[in-house]
Amino acid sequence: MSRLFVDILKKFFLITTVPLLLLFLLYFFNMRSFYFNNIEESISKDISTQKESIKSKLESIRKMAKLALYLNGQGSDDGFSHLKGLFYQFSEFNEMVVYTDSGDILFGLNKYYIFQPENFSINESPEMFYKNGDYYMMQRIELANSNLNLEYTISARKFFLKFAMKMPEDYNFIVLNRKNELMFHNKLPLTKSEQKHVKNLVDELEKNKEAGNEYTIYQENSVAKIFNFSGYPFKIGIEVDNKVIFGKFSSDILNFGLMLLILIVAEIIATYVMTKRLLKPINTINKMSANMESGETGLDILNMPKNELGDLMVNIHSAADRIKNLLKEKDVQHKEILSLYNENRRQLEKLDNLLNSVVDGVYVVNSELKVTYINDSELSFLGMKREDVVGQNCYGILFGRESPCRFCPLVENNIRDNVSVNDITMAELGRSYDEREYVNIYFVPFGDDEYIVSIHDITEIKKAFNEIAEKESLLSNIFDSSEDMIFFKDLNGVYVKTNEAFDSIFGLMKDYAMGKTDYEIFDGSMAKEFIDFDKEVINTGSSVKKEESFISSQGSPVYLETFKTVVKGESGESLGILGMGRDITERKNLEKELSREKDKLLITLRSIGDGVIVTDYNQNVEMLNDVAVELTGYSEREAKGKHIKDIFHIISEKTGEEIENPVEKCMETKSICQLENHTLLINKDEYPVVIADSAAPIIYDNLVIGAVLVFRDETEKRQIQSEMIKKQKLESVGVLAGGIAHDFNNILTAMSTYNTLLDMSTSEEDKAKKYVKNMSKLISRAEFLSNRLLTFAKGGAPVKQSTDVYSIIKETIDFVLAGTEIDYVINESEDLWKAEADPNQIAQVFHNILINARHAIEGEGLIKVNLENRIIEKDTNILQKGEYVLISIEDNGKGISKEHLERIFEPFYTSKSDGSGLGLSIAYSVVKNHDGHIYVESEEGKGTTFYIYLKAFG
Numbered sequence: 031m032s033r034l035f036v037d038i039l040k041k042f043f044l045i046t047t048v049p050l051l052l053l054f055l056l057y058f059f060n061m062r063s064f065y066f067n068n069i070e071e072s073i074s075k076d077i078s079t080q081k082e083s084i085k086s087k088l089e090s091i092r093k094m095a096k097l098a099l100y101l102n103g104q105g106s107d108d109g110f111s112h113l114k115g116l117f118y119q120f121s122e123f124n125e126m127v128v129y130t131d132s133g134d135i136l137f138g139l140n141k142y143y144i145f146q147p148e149n150f151s152i153n154e155s156p157e158m159f160y161k162n163g164d165y166y167m168m169q170r171i172e173l174a175n176s177n178l179n180l181e182y183t184i185s186a187r188k189f190f191l192k193f194a195m196k197m198p199e200d201y202n203f204i205v206l207n208r209k210n211e212l213m214f215h216n217k218l219p220l221t222k223s224e225q226k227h228v229k230n231l232v233d234e235l236e237k238n239k240e241a242g243n244e245y246t247i248y249q250e251n252s253v254a255k256i257f258n259f260s261g262y263p264f265k266i267g268i269e270v271d272n273k274v275i276f277g278k279f280s281s282d283i284l285n286f287g288l289m290l291l292i293l294i295v296a297e298i299i300a301t302y303v304m305t306k307r308l309l310k311p312i313n314t315i316n317k318m319s320a321n322m323e324s325g326e327t328g329l330d331i332l333n334m335p336k337n338e339l340g341d342l343m344v345n346i347h348s349a350a351d352r353i354k355n356l357l358k359e360k361d362v363q364h365k366e367i368l369s370l371y372n373e374n375r376r377q378l379e380k381l382d383n384l385l386n387s388v389v390d391g392v393y394v395v396n397s398e399l400k401v402t403y404i405n406d407s408e409l410s411f412l413g414m415k416r417e418d419v420v421g422q423n424c425y426g427i428l429f430g431r432e433s434p435c436r437f438c439p440l441v442e443n444n445i446r447d448n449v450s451v452n453d454i455t456m457a458e459l460g461r462s463y464d465e466r467e468y469v470n471i472y473f474v475p476f477g478d479d480e481y482i483v484s485i486h487d488i489t490e491i492k493k494a495f496n497e498i499a500e501k502e503s504l505l506s507n508i509f510d511s512s513e514d515m516i517f518f519k520d521l522n523g524v525y526v527k528t529n530e531a532f533d534s535i536f537g538l539m540k541d542y543a544m545g546k547t548d549y550e551i552f553d554g555s556m557a558k559e560f561i562d563f564d565k566e567v568i569n570t571g572s573s574v575k576k577e578e579s580f581i582s583s584q585g586s587p588v589y590l591e592t593f594k595t596v597v598k599g600e601s602g603e604s605l606g607i608l609g610m611g612r613d614i615t616e617r618k619n620l621e622k623e624l625s626r627e628k629d630k631l632l633i634t635l636r637s638i639g640d641g642v643i644v645t646d647y648n649q650n651v652e653m654l655n656d657v658a659v660e661l662t663g664y665s666e667r668e669a670k671g672k673h674i675k676d677i678f679h680i681i682s683e684k685t686g687e688e689i690e691n692p693v694e695k696c697m698e699t700k701s702i703c704q705l706e707n708h709t710l711l712i713n714k715d716e717y718p719v720v721i722a723d724s725a726a727p728i729i730y731d732n733l734v735i736g737a738v739l740v741f742r743d744e745t746e747k748r749q750i751q752s753e754m755i756k757k758q759k760l761e762s763v764g765v766l767a768g769g770i771a772h773d774f775n776n777i778l779t780a781m782s783t784y785n786t787l788l789d790m791s792t793s794e795e796d797k798a799k800k801y802v803k804n805m806s807k808l809i810s811r812a813e814f815l816s817n818r819l820l821t822f823a824k825g826g827a828p829v830k831q832s833t834d835v836y837s838i839i840k841e842t843i844d845f846v847l848a849g850t851e852i853d854y855v856i857n858e859s860e861d862l863w864k865a866e867a868d869p870n871q872i873a874q875v876f877h878n879i880l881i882n883a884r885h886a887i888e889g890e891g892l893i894k895v896n897l898e899n900r901i902i903e904k905d906t907n908i909l910q911k912g913e914y915v916l917i918s919i920e921d922n923g924k925g926i927s928k929e930h931l932e933r934i935f936e937p938f939y940t941s942k943s944d945g946s947g948l949g950l951s952i953a954y955s956v957v958k959n960h961d962g963h964i965y966v967e968s969e970e971g972k973g974t975t976f977y978i979y980l981k982a983f984g
Contacts, residue, residue: 084193084266088169091120091184096171099128099180113180114139121534122189124166126182136178158186158207158263165213167263186264190214195540202269204228204254210235213264227251231269391485394476395424399440402480411466424483439473440481449473468492515590515613518597520606521568523547523561535590535613537583556580564607567594577614589618640742644728647735649674649693661721661743663714678739683708683720692725693737700734702726711741720744774812782809828868828959832983835865835915838873839895846880852891859898863982865915871956872980875964878949879919879976886923886974894920900979908963913982920975926968934966 094116117123117139128137158167165186172179186205194203194216205214210232212225220228234247235256247254256267385392391408393401404419412419412427425431425438434441439449451471467489474482509516515532519525525543533540538551548557559578567574573595582588592611599605632653635642641658645651651669659665664677680689689709696703703725710718723741727734789802836858843854865872883893900916902909926934935954957964961981968974 084190085262087189088262091122092169092171095169095180095182096173099171099178100173100176113137117182121530122184124183124185126180129179129181131177131179158213159183165207165211186213187218190266191216191539197268200270200274202252202271204231204256204267204269206232206235206256206265206267208263208265231267388484390487393424393483393485395440395481395483397440397479399423399425399434399438401427408485447475515609515611517543517609518606519564519609521604523564525551526606532611535588535611552580563592563594567596567607568604571596578611587615588613589615640740641723643669643674643678643739643741645674645693645737645739647697649691649697649737651677652736658741661711661713661719661741663717674739677714679712680705680721681710681712681718683710683718692723693739696725696727697734697737700727700729705741778809778812782806782813785809828871828956830866830868830960832864833867833869833872835867835872835897835917835980836862838869839876839897839917842873842876843880843893843895846877846884847893850884851889852884852887852893854893854895856895857897861899862897863899863913863915864984865980866983867960867980868956872960875953875956875978876917876919878953881949883919883921883923883974886921886925888924892922894918896920899982909979910961914962914979915982917978917980918975919978920973922973925970925972926966926974927970931966931968935964 095113099113113126113128117126125140126138127135129135158165160166166183167186167189168181168183170179170181190203190205190213194214197203197216201216203214203216204212207213212228212232215228217224231247231252231254247256251273252269252271254267254269256265258265385403385405386407388405389407391411392403392405393408394403396402401419401422401424404416409416409419414427419427425434429435439451450473454469454471455467466485466487468487468491470486470488472484472486474484476482509527509529512529513531515529515535517525517528517532524545524547528541528543530540532538533542536543536551543551548560551557552560563574563576563578573593575591575593578590578592580588580590590611591614592609594607594609597605597608635653635655638655639657641661642653642655643651643658644653651672651674654662654664654666654669659669662669662677664672669677674693675691678691678693680691681687682689689705692703692705705721705723709721709723711721712718720743721741722744723739725737725739728736728738785802785805789799789806792799792802836856840856843856847854880893887893896916896918898916900914902911902914905911935950954964957978957980963979964976966974966976
């Protein structure tokens with residue numbers, strides 16, 4: 031056995047192991063140069079692809095910028111809207127400016143705001159410049175027949191980052207400017223050693239300039255390929271570290287050696303097993319040979335080994351026995367042959383039925399490519415008869431061709447393996463059947479020189495697959511091109527997919543977040559907020575929208591409006607979280623600015639002394655200030671949303687008729703509308719307020735979107751005007767009365783003198799004495815009247831002192847009401863202040879008012895007198911601020927009509943036939959001389975009340 035084992039092992043080793051060892055040595059000595067060549071070829075291919083992509087991207091930006099400039103030059107209504115849209119379409123843009131041939135800047139834009147042209151100067155660098163830690167490429171565009179020029183700058187970091195992301199992780203992507211300064215590196219920021227390495231690479235580049243535009247640089251630690259772009263201010267290159275190359279080389283050597291070792295061990299084991307299995311049949315053959323020599327022909331079938339050689343011996347023995355039996359019995363031979371024939375026929379019928387039941391087309395083709403069989407399904411598809419197909423060339427039947435198909439494996443006669451040709455387009459082969467647009471063709475060996483050819487229609491599957499692929503591609507494009515960030519997390523919080531907007535918002539490199547959790551990407555507090563949001567969405571099981579914020583790497587706040595929802599599978603199980611977010615920083619900043627402006631406006635409106643009401647387009651109240659609330663009687667909460675007519679009801683003071691609302695009028699005419707004089711506002715409590723107002727429309731984009739109504743209370747102004755008129759009348763009449771009284775006094779003096787002389791010249795018994803005394807009485811009354819006129823005219827400068835008002839009013843009212851049926855009540859406040867007044871003149875005021883009250887009451891009546899302290903907080907047009915004693919005298923007489931009430935303090939005006947019209951005029955004059963105020967309220971049939979303010983003493 032040992033000798034047989036060694037012989038077999040030698041043959042196996044010579045046949046397999048020795049060639050493999052030689053191949054291993056050849057591989058070892060040539061592998062390094064092979065890897066270097068392969069790496070150089072790979073770099074050349076990658077850099078060529080990147081070169082075309084970069085050129086295409088720059089040219090695309092240039093064409094679109096030129097088109098946008100042209101469209102804006104055609105008189106667009108929205109100014110430079112096309113350029114704004116283009117600017118925000120590409121994240122690489124940094125600044126853009128439009129200027130004329132003379133250098134006047136018309137429009138400027140950078141990544142964060144539209145800047146003022148006067149604050150920008152055109153950079154004279156035609157290609158590249160360094161600013162704020164980044165290189166920028168500058169491009170200029172001019173239009174024919176136009177004085178407009180466009181200059182834009184592109185951030186090198188943002189532009190080349192997208193291309194760097196497409197490179198393998200082991201590659202270094204390098205961009206140099208024409209001065210060989212490093213503009214971009216995919217592993218920025220670089221350490222000092224890495225910076226030194228790049229500098230060495232640049233120095234080597236200078237040494238190899240004679241190599242042309244495209245060349246390879248071999249350094250001690252790396253292999254690099256540099257390409258010099260013609261027409262662009264930069265060079266790009268790809269560098270691969272030698273460690274990467276030798277790492278792959280060492281890995282391959284190790285794998286090859288391990289494979290060779292396994293093969294040797296397997297050969298030894300196989301040789302040993304084969305030797306053992308061969309020994310038993312060989313010994314059996316030797317024994318059988320010895321038996322045959324001795325005349326014994328039988329074999330011990332049951333003890334034959336169960337292997338190929340044993341099977342062969344059994345078959346030989348069976349065949350020998352059968353031949354022997356057949357020779358002995360011909361009838362038995364005939365029956366067996368017939369039985370075999372029938373059995374074969376039944377098997378062929380079963381095979382035919384099986385093939386005809388298959389939906390796919392089935393052919394049997396011989397080595398000459400002739401059809402020897404075709405099933406019913408294929409005949410039906412071809413619309414042909416079997417006899418027209420069998421014996422014909424398969425390529426002629428299927429495709430109408432005169433030569434074999436290019437993919438046909440039957441052309442190679444020595445191929446006897448199962449072969450399949452997938453995704454064949456029938457139209458490519460000369461036949462166009464919609465139901466067989468795509469097929470898979472299977473070739474299975476059959477017999478010695480035939481193939482079973484099965485044609486399986488995959489058109490529907492292929493179309494469905496293409497449709498799914500198109501939808502996936504469309505979804506992916508939408509996902510990546512969305513300006514809003516989109517991301518998907520699994521239930522463990524790991525990012526499965528993010529789009530470019532996500533990376534841009536958070537300042538991440540492309541796909542950096544994929545495969546990481548929030549804690550691996552963001553700081554602790556920020557990550558916790560995001561994770562808590564995820565938990566809220568998962569716990570609620572519904573969609574949740576929330577505003578989030580964080581501080582960017584530049585230190586400025588960023589606001590996001592984020593929407594998250596749970597994604598579920600077909601059976602309802604949760605698969606993960608889909609999130610979408612929009613950067614609303616600009617909107618939030620605008621909202622803050624608008625809020626500040628709104629606060630300023632509200633403060634301004636609320637500080638205005640006039641009432642202000644703002645309405646919308648439908649004349650519904652949107653806002654009103656505090657003065658408007660006070661005048662209308664409606665709070666802002668009550669008024670908001672109501673129609674202006676519901677809270678601002680105005681009528682004519684003269685006629686009482688309703689006046690057209692100024693808001694409606696100004697919105698119709700689109701102009702400012704003023705109210706006429708003598709307008710009354712009827713407030714919520716049905717109290718009339720004299721007002722003056724104006725209304726102006728709010729116009730935006732030539733459309734009326736609301737109105738502003740401004741109005742003020744004219745009551746005080748009306749009172750002041752009335753007081754001024756009253757004062758002027760009193761002064762005029764006073765001058766006249768003073769002159770008359772002066773002359774009248776002179777006459778009365780003379781008359782009194784003559785009457786005294788006459789009285790002295792007559793005796794008591796003289797009848798004329800009676801007339802002289804009557805004359806004296808009349809002269810005395812005339813003097814009293816004259817003195818009253820002088821008091822009215824000059825006022826009689828009051829001798830002010832501390833005066834007890836209660837005592838004076840009590841004494842006066844007792845005197846005036848003596849002998850009448852009129853009662854009175856005097857109400858005095860506790861600690862009533864003394865008044866600073868002339869007691870005699872104030873007694874005259876009370877006397878005149880009480881006389882009018884007595885005349886107004888017919889029969890029984892009541893007069894109420896109230897005495898109280900009052901403090902005026904601020905100066906008014908009527909009274910100065912300070913402490914006052916307020917006296918009110920109220921009667922329940924017949925009252926005063928509105929017509930008489932307006933003229934009640936005019937001198938010589940009276941409604942009584944025997945009145946002088948001076949009583950209330952004198953009262954008014956005296957109170958004014960005391961720096962006080964007097965006014966009256968009365969309604970016909972309801973009585974009259976006089977109010978007198980006198981300064982408190984001290």
